[in-house]
Amino acid sequence: MNIMNKAKVVLLISLSITASGCSSLGVEPWERDLLSKKEMTLTASPIDSALDDHIYFSKEASSGGKGFGGGGCGCN
Amino acid sequence: MMRNKADNKNIKAALTIATAALLGGNSTVSAETVNSTDDSAWEFDSAFLFYSEADRVSASEAIFNAKKTFEDDEVLNLKLTVDALTGASANGAVAQPNVQTFTRPSGNGQYDVAPGDTPLDDTFRDTRVQINGQWTQTVADDLTASGGVHLSKEYDYLSLGINGNLAIDFDRKNTTFSLGFSYFQDTFTPEGGIPKPFASMLIGDSSDPGWDEEFAKTRIGSEDDKTTTDILLGITQVINRRMIMQFNYSYSMVDGYLTDPFKIMTVVDNDGLAQDYVYESRPDSRVKQSFYAQSLYHFDTTVLDVSYRYMWDDWEITSHTIDSRFRIPLSDSFGTESYLQPHFRFYQQGAADFYRPFMMENDPKPAFASADYRIGEMTAYTLGIKYGRLINNGHELSFRLEYYRQTPTDAGFDEPGVLKEVELYPSIDAIIAQVTYSF
Numbered sequence: 001m002n003i004m005n006k007a008k009v010v011l012l013i014s015l016s017i018t019a020s021g022c023s024s025l026g027v028e029p030w031e032r033d034l035l036s037k038k039e040m041t042l043t044a045s046p047i048d049s050a051l052d053d054h055i056y057f058s059k060e061a062s063s064g065g066k067g068f069g070g071g072g073c074g075c076n
Numbered sequence: 077m078m079r080n081k082a083d084n085k086n087i088k089a090a091l092t093i094a095t096a097a098l099l100g101g102n103s104t105v106s107a108e109t110v111n112s113t114d115d116s117a118w119e120f121d122s123a124f125l126f127y128s129e130a131d132r133v134s135a136s137e138a139i140f141n142a143k144k145t146f147e148d149d150e151v152l153n154l155k156l157t158v159d160a161l162t163g164a165s166a167n168g169a170v171a172q173p174n175v176q177t178f179t180r181p182s183g184n185g186q187y188d189v190a191p192g193d194t195p196l197d198d199t200f201r202d203t204r205v206q207i208n209g210q211w212t213q214t215v216a217d218d219l220t221a222s223g224g225v226h227l228s229k230e231y232d233y234l235s236l237g238i239n240g241n242l243a244i245d246f247d248r249k250n251t252t253f254s255l256g257f258s259y260f261q262d263t264f265t266p267e268g269g270i271p272k273p274f275a276s277m278l279i280g281d282s283s284d285p286g287w288d289e290e291f292a293k294t295r296i297g298s299e300d301d302k303t304t305t306d307i308l309l310g311i312t313q314v315i316n317r318r319m320i321m322q323f324n325y326s327y328s329m330v331d332g333y334l335t336d337p338f339k340i341m342t343v344v345d346n347d348g349l350a351q352d353y354v355y356e357s358r359p360d361s362r363v364k365q366s367f368y369a370q371s372l373y374h375f376d377t378t379v380l381d382v383s384y385r386y387m388w389d390d391w392e393i394t395s396h397t398i399d400s401r402f403r404i405p406l407s408d409s410f411g412t413e414s415y416l417q418p419h420f421r422f423y424q425q426g427a428a429d430f431y432r433p434f435m436m437e438n439d440p441k442p443a444f445a446s447a448d449y450r451i452g453e454m455t456a457y458t459l460g461i462k463y464g465r466l467i468n469n470g471h472e473l474s475f476r477l478e479y480y481r482q483t484p485t486d487a488g489f490d491e492p493g494v495l496k497e498v499e500l501y502p503s504i505d506a507i508i509a510q511v512t513y514s515f
């Protein structure tokens with residue numbers, strides 16, 4: 001329970017930082033030169049991510065987090 | 077160069093026709109019409125990965141991904157994955173000072189393990205085909221919806237899945253809230269059937285007339301299934317011109333058959349000597365939750381990508397994962413762009429409350445127990461490097477080479493007698509090599 005509460009606190013803090021900081025955060029549409037590059041996307045290489053997810057899903061007890069961690073194969 | 081360019085175009089045109097035909101579209105579409113339409117409409121990624129553990133499992137995996145962006149920014153993504161697995165896998169039993177004999181999961185035949193060796197079952201061999209389809213489109217101003225289907229088939233396993241996602245943009249698209257849902261239905265039909273929890277592994281002569289009947293007594297059925305329901309909540313926030321962050325919370329419920337039918341446990345006496353091998357047993361539900369944070373930062377030329385995940389579940393497993401990549405562009409030479417990308421990943425997990433490396437003969441039988449090191453205490457790290465090169469027409473060729481090491485650790489279990497002399501927590505080393513071509 002303690003761990004769960006801790007994680008909730010972390011989540012709430014990050015959410016409130018995001019929400020309260022909105023006025024000073026962000027860019028204008030013409031300032032997106034760097035952000036629009038492929039290497040600045042959150043999943044810059046979906047193929048690498050898919051292959052990695054499959055390896056770690058079958059070798060470790062954790063999965064998902066960034067995306068869905070559900071079923072898919074009998075490897076675990 | 078001109079010839080290359082023309083060849084590339086022809087390959088792409090041929091694949092475009094093939095994909096259109098597979099989709100049930102107009103299969104009489106000609107190369108001319110494809111060439112006359114926007115050549116960038118379809119994007120293809122192909123990759124081949126080889127994974128190999130020292131003395132254990134090796135796997136080959138190929139992915140082919142086709143993505144089409146339509147005029148209204150609707151995106152169709154189709155992915156085909158094929159993989160093949162061969163080699164040896166830990167069966168869950170502990171090493172002993174003498175030769176050990178085990179029965180194969182199918183019940184047909186035995187295998188021996190040398191003194192001091194971690195028992196590995198070398199019969200693993202499987203081929204898997206997976207198909208994914210995903211449709212993404214804008215449904216209203218600042219609102220994007222996505223839906224997908226998943227099918228994965230192995231010799232002894234079938235997985236069907238659906239997913240849906242909604243994303244809402246705020247503040248000049250600097251903030252995005254997303255809500256996702258996915259549901260999987262899996263059916264497991266292991267060769268030899270589903271073993272009875274804690275039943276003793278039958279060891280003897282499998283050609284004996286009474287063998288099949290005796291073996292059947294250790295089974296409770298031929299197949300079982302499980303469902304997985306995931307909910308994912310996320311926020312993406314642009315911090316400034318150089319930085320973007322993402323925070324996710326995920327909740328995952330898994331119900332049904334979560335035991336590994338191929339895993340056993342050694343039952344030892346006070347001297348640590350094996351008296352029996354029993355099939356493992358896990359609870360029939362698991363609730364996993366995780367918190368995930370990721371940040372991308374663009375320096376003058378390089379890009380740093382760092383993420384952290386904290387996972388916890390009701391099996392009392394907790395884990396920390398740090399994953400980082402640093403993209404370094406190399407100076408342009410002969411008009412081509414290339415980059416190097418070092419990769420570092422660190423993973424640490426605690427053991428499930430029912431994990432134990434072996435069972436003691438005189439201890440009361442627990443409700444659940446498993447000696448699968450993958451739910452035991454463990455640290456792992458990955459070190460890798462990727463080299464990518466942009467070639468003509470925006471095509472990209474990349475190579476990735478990684479080293480992955482898993483170090484299972486002792487969570488404080490007493491080791492009676494001979495178990496002090498053998499390796500109970502062997503490390504696993506693996507090499508990952510990948511080639512990707514995007515066009």
